[in-house]
Amino acid sequence: MSELADVLQRHVDDGVVVGAVAAVGPAVAPGDGGPEVVSAGRMSLDGPPMATDAIMRVQSMTKVVVAAAVLRLVEVDGLRLDDEVARWLPELARPVVLEHPDAALDRTVAAERPITVRHLLTCTSGYGIVDETSPLGAAMERFDLAAGPRPWALDASTWVERLGALPLVGQPGEVWRYHHSFGLLGVMLSRRAGRPLHEHLREVLLDPLGMPDTGSWVPQDQLHRLPAAYRWDDALVETDPLHGGSYAGDPGRDVSHGELVSTAADVLALLRMLHDGRDAQGHPFVGDELRRLMRTDAVPDRAKTPESFPYSERFWEGTGWGLGVGIRTDGPGAGRFGWTGGLGTDCWLDPSAWCGVALVQTEMSPPVMGLLGDVDAIADPRA
Numbered sequence: 001m002s003e004l005a006d007v008l009q010r011h012v013d014d015g016v017v018v019g020a021v022a023a024v025g026p027a028v029a030p031g032d033g034g035p036e037v038v039s040a041g042r043m044s045l046d047g048p049p050m051a052t053d054a055i056m057r058v059q060s061m062t063k064v065v066v067a068a069a070v071l072r073l074v075e076v077d078g079l080r081l082d083d084e085v086a087r088w089l090p091e092l093a094r095p096v097v098l099e100h101p102d103a104a105l106d107r108t109v110a111a112e113r114p115i116t117v118r119h120l121l122t123c124t125s126g127y128g129i130v131d132e133t134s135p136l137g138a139a140m141e142r143f144d145l146a147a148g149p150r151p152w153a154l155d156a157s158t159w160v161e162r163l164g165a166l167p168l169v170g171q172p173g174e175v176w177r178y179h180h181s182f183g184l185l186g187v188m189l190s191r192r193a194g195r196p197l198h199e200h201l202r203e204v205l206l207d208p209l210g211m212p213d214t215g216s217w218v219p220q221d222q223l224h225r226l227p228a229a230y231r232w233d234d235a236l237v238e239t240d241p242l243h244g245g246s247y248a249g250d251p252g253r254d255v256s257h258g259e260l261v262s263t264a265a266d267v268l269a270l271l272r273m274l275h276d277g278r279d280a281q282g283h284p285f286v287g288d289e290l291r292r293l294m295r296t297d298a299v300p301d302r303a304k305t306p307e308s309f310p311y312s313e314r315f316w317e318g319t320g321w322g323l324g325v326g327i328r329t330d331g332p333g334a335g336r337f338g339w340t341g342g343l344g345t346d347c348w349l350d351p352s353a354w355c356g357v358a359l360v361q362t363e364m365s366p367p368v369m370g371l372l373g374d375v376d377a378i379a380d381p382r383a
Contacts, residue, residue, distance in 0.1 A: 002036075002038065003378055004022055004023070004024050004038055004375065004378055005038045005040065007022075007371070007374045007375055007378070008020045008022055008038065008039070008040035008041070008371075008375075009040045009041075011040075011367075011370075011371040011374070012040045012041035014367075015236070016362070016367040016368060016370070016371055017041060017230075017344065017360040017361075017362045017368065017371060018041050018042055018043075018044060018045055018050075018227075018228070018230060018236065018360075018361070018362070019039065019040065019041030019042045019043055019044075019049075019050030019054075019227060019360065019361070020039065020040050020041055020050065020358065020359065020360045020371065021037060021038070021039045021050060021051075021052055021054055021056070021263075021264045021358075021359045021360075022037070022038060022039075022264065022356070022357060022358040022359065022375050023035035023036060023037045023038065023264050023265075023268055023356065023357050024354075024355070024356040024357075024375060024378045025354070025355070025356075026353055026354060026355070026382075027268075027271050027272050027274075027275040027276070027349060027353040027354070027355040028272065028353075029272065034268065034272075035268060035355070035356075037052040037053075037264045037265055037268075038052065039051060039052045039054070043227040043228065043242055044227060044228035044238070044241070044242035045228070045236070045238070047227070047228065047242045050227065051225060052264065052265075053213070053225060053263055053264075053265065054225050054226070054227050054263065054359070055213050055218050055222060055225045055226050055261050055262070055263055056227065056261060056262060056263065056264075056343075056345060056359040056360075056361060057229060057240075057246075057247050057259070057261055057341075057343050057345075057361065058259065058260055058261060058262045058267075058341045058343075058345045058359070059149075059259050059341030059342045059343045059345060060179070060259065060339060060340060060341040060342055061260075061262070061267070061339055061340065061341040061345050061346070061347055062182065062258075062259040062260045062341070063182045063324045063325070063339055064270065064324055064325055064338065064339050064347065065201070065205070065214065065260060065262070065270065066182055066185055066186055066189070066201075066324065067121055067294065067323050067324020067325065068205060068270060068273065068274065068286070068324070069189060069200075069201055069204055069205040070117065070121060070185065070189070070323075070324075071286045071290045071291070071294060071323065072204055072205055072285060072286055073189075073204065074290060075285070075286050075287060075290060077204075079117065079192070080117065081116065081117050081118040081121070081293075082116050082117070082118055083116060083117050084114040084115065084116055085114075085115050085116060085117060085119075085120060085184070085188050086114060086115070088187075088188045088191040088192050089160060089164070089184060089187065089188055089191070091160050091161050091163070091164030091165075092115055092160075092164050092184070094111075095111040095115065095126065095164075095167070095168050095172070096108040096109065096110060096111065096167045096168070097109050097110070097111050097112075097126060097167055097168045097169075097170060097171055098136060098167045098168065098169055098170070101130065101131065101134060101136070101169050101170065101307075102131065102134045102135070103135070104135050105135050105136065105139060105166070105167060108167045111126070111168065111171060111172060112171050112172075113171070113172055113173060114172070115172045116172070117185075117188075118298075118323075119172045119173055119181070120181040120182070120184055120185040120188070121181070121185065121298075121323040121324050122176075122181075122298045122299060122321060122322070122323065123176050123177060123178055123179075123181045123182075123299075123321060124172065124173050124174070124175060124176055124181075124298075124299065124303060125168070125172055125177075125180075125181045125184065126168025126169055126170050126171065126172050126175055126177070127163060127168060127169075127177065127180040127181055127184065128169070128176075128177025128178050128179050128180045128181060129146075129147050129177060129178050129179050129180070129310045130169050130177060131307065132146065136166065136167065136169060139166055140166065143162045143166075144159075144162070145159070145162055145163055145166075145180075147178075147179045147180070149231070149239070149342055149343070149363055150246060151246045151247070151251075151255070151258050151259065152183070152255070152257060152258055155253040155254050155255075156186075156187050156190070156253075156254040156255060156256040156257045156258075157187075157254065159183065159187075159257050160184065160187050160257070163180065163184070173300075174300070174302065174303060175303050175308070176299050176303040176304065176305075176308045176309075176321065177308060178308070178309055178310060182324070183257035183258070184257070186256045186257050186258070187256045187257050189201075189256070190254070190256035196216075196254055196255075196256055197216065197255075197256035198215050198216040198217075198255075198256075201214075201215075202215070206266075208279040208280065208281075208283075208285065209269045209270060209272075209273050209279055209280055209285070210266075210269045210279075210280035211262070211266035211269050211270065212266070213225075213261070213262060213263045213265075213266050214260055214261065214262040214263070214266045215260060215261060216247075216251075216255050216256075216258060216260060216261075217247045217248070217249060217250055217251060217255075217261065218247055218248055218249070218261055219249070219250075220248075220249050223243045223244070223248055223249070224243060226242070226243050226244070226245075226247065226248060226261075227242060227361050228240060228241055228242040228245075228361065229245060229343060229361040229362070229363075230361060230362045230363070231362065231363040231365075232362065232363065232365045232367070232368075236362065239363070240361075247261050259341075263359075264357050264359055267347050267357040267359075268355070268357060270347075271338075271347060271348075271349050271355040271357070272355075273285055273286065274286075274291060274294070274349055275349060275353050275355070277291055293322065293323055294322050294323040294324065294325060294337070295322050295325060295327055295335070295337040296320075296322050296327070297320025297321065297322060297327055297329055298320075298321065298322050298323065299320060299321045304316040311364075318330050318331045322337065324339070325337045325338055325339050326338065326339050326340075333350065333376075335350065335351040336348050336349065336350045336351075337349060340364075340372070342363060342364050343360070343361055343362065343363055343364075344358075344359070344360035344361060344362045344363065344364060344368045344371070344372070345357075345358065345359045345360070346358045346359075346372045346375070346376070348376065350380070352380055352382070354380040354382075356375055356376065356378070358371070358372050358375040358376075
């Protein structure tokens with residue numbers, strides 16, 4: 001048994017997760033010595049063995065996919081990082097900003113600058129997760145705009161309209177708040193292309209990179225590859241059934257603001273491109289300078305406040321944020337970049353081209369984070 005397979009099986013045996021799929025190795029194609037995808041456990045508590053090609057709900061790992069699509073459009077299609085997004089999102093054309101994050105909703109000032117594509121990629125637009133006890137947080141909850149483990153209840157246009165009606169938590173470019181900027185980015189890409197995001201991604205990113213199973217939902221004829229999902233509540237509690245749930249089939253509404261499903265093999269294809277800048281056929285896809293910007297910390301120090309990331313006050317210790325990815329800025333593994341998803345998913349790429357992906361379907365908790373950390377820690381034997 002390989003070191004990776006042993007890690008996954010140990011966490012399955014310990015009851016941390018029901019099943020897992022992962023791969024660790026050089027960021028090259030499998031036929032050239034790239035990572036082998038391995039699996040452990042089951043698709044559900046009483047289901048079949050976990051398949052290596054299982055289609056997983058990747059949640060916030062979507063940010064890396066959408067960011068890569070934006071970089072491709074900057075490379076070849078005339079999009080600029082400093083374009084004003086109100087061109088495609090008129091709901092954001094005249095934003096106002098709270099006097100301070102806990103201010104009443106009518107205590108606002110004018111935005112000092114327009115929101116740009118760069119602001120969305122770097123989560124510095126002024127939109128994002130805020131203190132739920134603040135007036136803005138309460139309004140976001142009331143209008144179905146509060147982030148959570150389930151997909152958005154609203155269609156894309158209604159979601160943007162409601163979000164645009166609320167004030168920003170801070171001036172664009174001066175505050176960092178997680179999550180909502182990438183929903184806005186998805187709708188922006190959709191409107192710019194004149195079609196739903198999943199169709200646009202298919203043409204500009206997924207097909208060129210060889211990512212056939214990544215999309216906004218799992219097609220009906222592939223539902224047998226969709227595992228159950230779980231959360232911890234003293235024991236594992238099922239949140240989505242085997243072959244079913246929120247991402248099972250076309251939802252029948254525009255979900256361009258939503259998150260994606262994917263496989264380990266598809267994520268590895270994305271990581272290969274982020275390493276060498278080439279598509280599946282070896283053609284140039286995203287140039288060196290844009291890929292360098294992606295993995296460079298773009299957040300000003302004044303924006304790295306304890307409340308800016310809702311899940312850890314210590315988030316910024318040794319961490320930065322580039323264009324859609326988190327970055328280790330110092331310590332062991334400095335230069336590694338990638339991102340995670342709330343349902344126990346993770347992907348990363350080192351400067352040495354050592355990369356990894358781990359996909360489980362159990363909401364983040366200390367035990368699940370321990371599993372992901374053990375996968376992350378598998379060392380590059382070439383070092």
